[in-house]
Amino acid sequence: MADGIASTPPELVDQHGRRKRKLRLSVTDRCNLRCAYCMPENPSWLPREQLLTIEELLRLTALFVIQLGITNVRLTGGEPTLRRGLPELIEGLQLLRPRGLQRVSMTSNATRLAELAPALKAAGLDDLNISIDARDPALFQKLTRGPIEPVLEGIAAARDAGLPFKLNAVVIRDYNDGEIESLAAWAFEQQVEMRFIEFMPLDNAQQWSRERVVTESEILQRLGTRFGKIEKLPRSSASPATEYLLGGKHRLGIITTVSDPFCSSCDRVRLTAVGELFACLFSARGSKLRDALRGGESDAALLTMIRSGVWNKEAGFAAPRGYVERPITMHRLGG
Numbered sequence: 301m302a303d304g305i306a307s308t309p310p311e312l313v314d315q316h317g318r319r320k321r322k323l324r325l326s327v328t329d330r331c332n333l334r335c336a337y338c339m340p341e342n343p344s345w346l347p348r349e350q351l352l353t354i355e356e357l358l359r360l361t362a363l364f365v366i367q368l369g370i371t372n373v374r375l376t377g378g379e380p381t382l383r384r385g386l387p388e389l390i391e392g393l394q395l396l397r398p399r400g401l402q403r404v405s406m407t408s409n410a411t412r413l414a415e416l417a418p419a420l421k422a423a424g425l426d427d428l429n430i431s432i433d434a435r436d437p438a439l440f441q442k443l444t445r446g447p448i449e450p451v452l453e454g455i456a457a458a459r460d461a462g463l464p465f466k467l468n469a470v471v472i473r474d475y476n477d478g479e480i481e482s483l484a485a486w487a488f489e490q491q492v493e494m495r496f497i498e499f500m501p502l503d504n505a506q507q508w509s510r511e512r513v514v515t516e517s518e519i520l521q522r523l524g525t526r527f528g529k530i531e532k533l534p535r536s537s538a539s540p541a542t543e544y545l546l547g548g549k550h551r552l553g554i555i556t557t558v559s560d561p562f563c564s565s566c567d568r569v570r571l572t573a574v575g576e577l578f579a580c581l582f583s584a585r586g587s588k589l590r591d592a593l594r595g596g597e598s599d600a601a602l603l604t605m606i607r608s609g610v611w612n613k614e615a616g617f618a619a620p621r622g623y624v625e626r627p628i629t630m631h632r633l634g635g
């Protein structure tokens with residue numbers, strides 16, 4: 301894999317001095333749910349031949365790990381469990397552990413975990429973030445246009461397979477903000493960390509408005525009333541979430557992309573399923589690594605493209621500007 305290249309210091313940095321350690325790898329744009337905040341009701345899928353093959357995914361990830369010092373890989377999508385060859389991809393990534401890869405994680409809607417969790421664990425997956433935006437079945441159906449039962453079965457399967465997980469919910473005012481307390485109570489009952497994500501101005505349906513964002517302070521206020529004392533935990537560089545301890549025992553995370561963006565410490569980059577490198581979730585365009593790869597470019601040329609795409613990363617995104625027009629939607633970028 302990516303050997304045979306003159307050794308460079310394994311560091312990927314942007315012009316603002318932020319070192320990148322995490323790669324979000326989208327393995328498909330397809331999904332079996334249609335979360336209203338993420339994708340259109342009738343999406344058109346990318347032709348399969350445009351997606352990076354498992355070999356291409358492994359070759360690019362090897363460059364990121366061995367030559368650029370990436371330590372954490374998160375598989376995402378679309379719904380990553382729909383990708384054929386997912387266990388083989390995870391198995392292939394294990395070869396990078398001696399070369400610096402520390403964690404292989406996945407963000408999933410859990411609908412296929414009842415079937416796949418044991419194979420993913422056996423392949424070497426370390427942990428999961430599972431999205432569940434409501435506990436109420438009718439509300440879950442309204443938000444995701446799918447039933448909640450396969451998700452609950454998938455969560456049980458992840459536990460049975462010994463895969464550690466956190467639960468994630470995007471909170472949208474007048475949709476699921478009434479679920480904050482019940483989702484947290486349910487997660488805490490299972491001794492699982494619950495994380496709430498502020499609604500980002502990247503939804504496909506353009507429903508985002510500042511009024512729809514339920515901010516960290518509002519979430520904390522509601523949870524404080526229900527669970528008692530809230531302690532802020534020291535910020536961990538490993539997590540994009542601000543972490544809290546509720547009532548002295550329950551772990552809670554809040555991803556404050558809108559009310560308190562964490563851009564100044566951003567250590568991640570994103571590769572879409574068609575091999576475009578996005579330095580930021582809010583970037584207008586990406587660097588087309590797949591085209592270079594299929595055009596026969598050398599590893600050295602690919603590294604130059606990656607370094608320069610990341611170097612030019614902007615300082616941060618500007619939520620105050622409002623809805624963000626981009627040529628790419630969340631399910632294609634990987635969230």
Ligand code: SAM
Pocket residue numbers: 331337338376377378379380407408409429430431468469470497498499500501502503630631634635
């Ligand atoms: N299908 C998987 C899932 O839902 O977990 C992985 C892909 S999904 C695009 C990754 C993450 O992006 C999910 O946690 C989802 O809730 C989040 N997401 C999608 N659209 C969002 C938005 N407009 N604002 C905030 N988070 C969003």
Ligand code: SF4
Pocket residue numbers: 331332333334335338339377378379409431444631
């Ligand atoms: Fe699918 Fe995840 Fe987007 Fe929901 S958030 S539509 S589960 S990709």
